[in-house]
Amino acid sequence: MDLPLVAAESQLLDSEVAIVLLLAIAAVVAVAVRRVRIPYTVALVVAGLGLAFIPEGSPIQIDISADLILAVLVPPLLFEATVHISWGRLRRDLAPVLLFALVGTLIGAFLVGGLVYRFVDGVPWAAAVAFGALISATDPVAVIAFFRSIGVSKRLTILVEGESLFNDGVAFVVFIIALAAAAPGATFSLSDAIGQFLIDAAGGLGIGLVLGYVVSSLILKNLDDHLIETVVTVALAFGSYLLAEEFGAIFDLADVHMSGILAVVAAGLTVGNIGLRNTSPTTRLTLENFWEFLAFVANSLVFLLLGLRISIGQLWDHADAILVAVLAIQVTRLIVVYGLGTLHGLVQPERKVPRPYQHVMFWGGLRGAISVALALSLVAEETSLGVDLVSTLQVMTFGVVLFTLLVQGLSIERLITRLGLAAKPQERTEQQRQQARIYAQQAGIDELARLHEQGVLFSDLYEAMAELYRGELTRDREELSDHLRRHPELETDMYLHARADTLRAERSALQDAARRGLIADDVLTDLIGEINDHLAALEFIESDARQGEIIVREEPGSDA
């Protein structure tokens, strides 16, 4: 009688062994990547390729259902990516972001699908569109890592991140519709598809917004426990995905489906912009670290699992199909970025996306974890697609991801630098290095004083050590002053950082005062709101100033 249970336990144990092995590989890759200057996702793809050599039946092989891949691995990737996006910044560029994400993804799905259908043998129209949809989801992880290291403007960052977040949701909805249309005997109606698309998108966003708001304003605001708050965000990320995806089943509405991806995006944005404002610095730090960890694990597993699904031989056998797919996504991206970019510039000239930004958006449109996760969710037994077709689509996905990460991912930094968009020249890095040393030395001096006050450190020894520290500190401060005298243009940047820091300190002091009962809640809300407005103003000023020394509205259609 216990046999089924024993079998289930054994299967669970096998899965655990496989996951532990995959995590160990991910850790090795992460360590190795520190020594070579390539993005982690690129290294993961290479490691995934290495896994393709592992023979069938090894303990690392793991069978995960399509639903599990999407429900377990996708929410952390999206939640982590959205939670730190500033709504204030996103709102200013919402028009181009939505244009690229919505129209661009639709164009991408059908254009790539059309080219694949035309030039790759054995791929039916609906399956080709499903591939076009899954491969249209851009992944900014590798590009954003470069943006941060070389100091690209926040506006370009938000354009790339924003497009990626929303196009994930759109790609997923189109992917699901196309897969349904691919089923034998299925009939396709454009009006039904548009209706389903709107319900999916609006329903998903609605669920995410409502749950995100409830968690932010009821739980994160009134609770001050970083562990419970972290658990609540976990429940929110996975729960909003599941509620949206299973809405029809839960409420006995068989035909109703809502986008889990858009639900997570909306929930993440709400928590990041409302919930985190109401939490303590400890909670924010815990949440940041926890979600970074979870996204790291999900990202690693997605790439390594795909590596396990395909072999080098398959890549070679499908080289022509991969070539078609790579060319198709490049042609499509070209049309989407420059075509929609120009269109947007005509409609909203004051927020036109500058041409150099468009170059970066074109070449920086890498494909990654979401495309791979969607490809992995194609399981022959669970879809109407045959084993060979599923294999072809997965190999094409891996080929495209491989190309974009290795070729585009490794050359994007050079492009950004050549376009003059990198804002961290040598002197700025040097300034940060000197500031960091002063900051660290000051912390050392403070710690010495604390030890001395506590009687742990003998007075003479304290004086001797403090004297040494003070000497180093004075020397480093003089070096920084000299550096700023040589590069006075750095002081604007320094000013903005210092001002933002002082405003954050003011906010913390107010929160502390409220916790101690010195000021009422409504006073706190007002004052925190004012400080948040000033912090948002600094971001506005920073991005505004980087547009040029004077403001000039470009003439519509100019190519500046």
Added chain:
Amino acid sequence: MPDVVCAIRGGPGSYQTRLVALQQAAETGVAVHFVSVVDPIAYGPLHEGEQHAIRAEMAWRDVALARATAAHAELQDVRFTVTVRVGELAETIAGFAREMEAGSILIGNPRAAADAVLVDDAAAKFVDGLHQRTGLPVFMVGSAG
């Protein structure tokens, strides 16, 4: 002698613009009127509180950086004012210069910024346009690099 109006935007090249304005004022014994202009279109999606905060923060920044620049150049005795205005750029600078009864206008070179959106021709046209509106000499500080 009439004062100098200096239009700044707080970008990486603005130190040089402020410095030249302060030096010019020191040499001729006049005051500098720094003006930062916000394009109202950029305000589109911002609420009143945010707009107010932007103007306040710009004023803070301009006062702090002008004082720091004056201190670096040992020009603490130069008189200066800081103003933040909202409006179309050329129109607003010209209006401000007339209001201050300025003798000249200094602006920074937009090509000096990392994300420059202006080509040299457009910058020259802007200078020319400002001169046409005010009849004052307009100087652009900083090379295009």
